[in-house]
Amino acid sequence: MGCCANAxxxxxxxxxxxxxxxxxxxxxxxxxxxxxxxxxxLTLAWSSGAVEGTVAKLKAVKRAMYGRANFxxxxxCLRLGN
Numbered sequence: 001m002g003c004c005a006n007a008x009x010x011x012x013x014x015x016x017x018x019x020x021x022x023x024x025x026x027x028x029x030x031x032x033x034x035x036x037x038x039x040x041x042l043t044l045a046w047s048s049g050a051v052e053g054t055v056a057k058l059k060a061v062k063r064a065m066y067g068r069a070n071f072x073x074x075x076x077c078l079r080l081g082n
Contacts, residue, residue, distance in 0.1 A: 006043055 009031075016028035031038050061077050 006039055009038065009042055 013028045013031055016024045019025055019028075058078060062074060065074060065077065
């Protein structure tokens, strides 16, 4: 990934902006609002996927245990993987 991914993204966004589908135009507009983050996500080697997966797991366990337990039990469930 590098300049090719950046050029491909720019080309795709430009084509999406000219699309007849308003949803696609809106998606392209959203990408352009934070284009630096989009560009870095496509071109840099670093990823926050592992962190985001852990956060999603935490939220799922927290929802499942809502109103039943305190923080110590929540921490124990996350460490055990249940």
